[in-house]
Amino acid sequence: MESDTTEKESTAAELQSLPLQSESVVGGKAGQGEATPPPPNKRQKIALDAAIPDDQVDELKEKEVVEEEEEEETVPQLVAVERAQSTQSSLRKFSRIPVFIVDYHNDVLEFIYRCLATRHLPLERNILVHFDSHPDLVVARDIPASASYDKDIMLNELSIENWIMPTLYAGHFDRVVWLKNSWCQQIPTGKHDFKIGHKEDRIGVDCPLDYFIAEGNYCTSEELQETRAVQLQVHDADSESLDPAQFLTAQDAAGFVLDIDLDFFSTSNPFLEIYKDANCYAQLTEIFHFESVEPAKQAGTATIADYCATAATRQKQLDALKRIFWHLEEQRSFDGLEKPDESVITPQIYAKIVQLAEQLQAKYPDDEIDWLLIFDSGSTTDNNGLPHHISTSKELAEYFANFKRFLQRLPVPPVAITMAHSAQDDYCPQDQVAFIEEQVLRLLREVFGDKLHEKAILHYMDDPWDVMKL
């Protein structure tokens, strides 16, 4: 947790032992060879700053009191700015690159928000370079867009899969570079320029990728309000041709965050284990399947109407499936369940759901079957699904080499490095995460040397931290 800045307060104490300059903004009398004078009182400060004889100070003091009373209820005029632009232009610099390590990936926001608040990062238009086996670009359905400006909601309500989009919506990042290994297929490689905004206070994007359509996050550009332009780049980090100069320049020096999820190096799909004896995940993959827009896009025949139609179909499908699974959770059988519209859930798919239920009930006691979990599990199946790739030692060595090469090619160092274990919920294998962390830290040290802070902040160990002391 961030600790009190006792250092700043002791700095403040030191300041008032300095000899004070007569023309100083902060006031005071110069006094060469004298004992350190006490801090000036208000009256002395006025006299000193204005170099006005004492007999005229009282008049000035009255004037000041009147002015202060007039100002009491008003805040001095600084330009009121729209959205979240800072009126402060001076950025602070870390003495060394800090490394902030969490378990749940969304917890890195705590650190990023403090960097934004203290102006160690500009408030807007930063670039997030995101090593991960997952894009984490889902939009939370139950969090309003406007909450993207409410730090407390963000820190308490976001989760591992949806922590990035609010930062794009609020403008903190305008570019995300997802670096993955080639066995991750959730979003195709390349540059994806799109708009992010809101529709009825829900974040949406006009990017017609399956990833967004499947989650109900796609909107047409016309439907979106208060939009910002963002760019998503997706690259295979296991390609030797990966060159960070493709997306980073010297101009990014002040706003580059390097974010590393350790499951980038080795990842499991924890949902594969759920009700494995009933072959649950494979059956869910069939039940939750939807027609992708990608073939039509690649053929050049897809239209916005197609995207909207696919998005609408997908939403109806998910709503209908949710109704079924919620009923099963409540009633523990299909009795009383209103049959879904056959254009949404075909009889063949409905039969698959019945079959799944029979197989689960054959293998597991009824009170162990969690239909809400099964629905969530099905929601991850999608057309490209969650990756499952537990890396061998040889593969890990290769990925570490790729990572080091990437770091060595960086045109500028990052301002800050955030890192996530993702091990508590079994994405990064728990028997590998410590080793992977150790290697990644070693590589960072090898490449950045003394530019890197000597000690990482272990948020998952409740290490105290203060961005002003880094």
Place this chain on the structure above:
Amino acid sequence: MGRRKSKRKPPPKRKNIEPLDQQFNCPFCNHEKSCEVKMDKGRNTAKITCRVCLEDFQTGINFLSEPIDVYNDWVDACETAN
């Protein structure tokens, strides 16, 4: 596709994010915890005032700013001036 937190385990206990300091020592009169901050996030401005010696300082803020950031800006301004 979006990954989900596995629900096999109970939801993680949310860490208590400790609130940051709200009152500060005055860099002028050195009274402890005598300075209070008024934040106007609507106008992106804040003012810190010492209730003992009445020194004050104004600065720009953003919606993520905390009172301690206003205080730090003040101390930095004092350092720069000195």
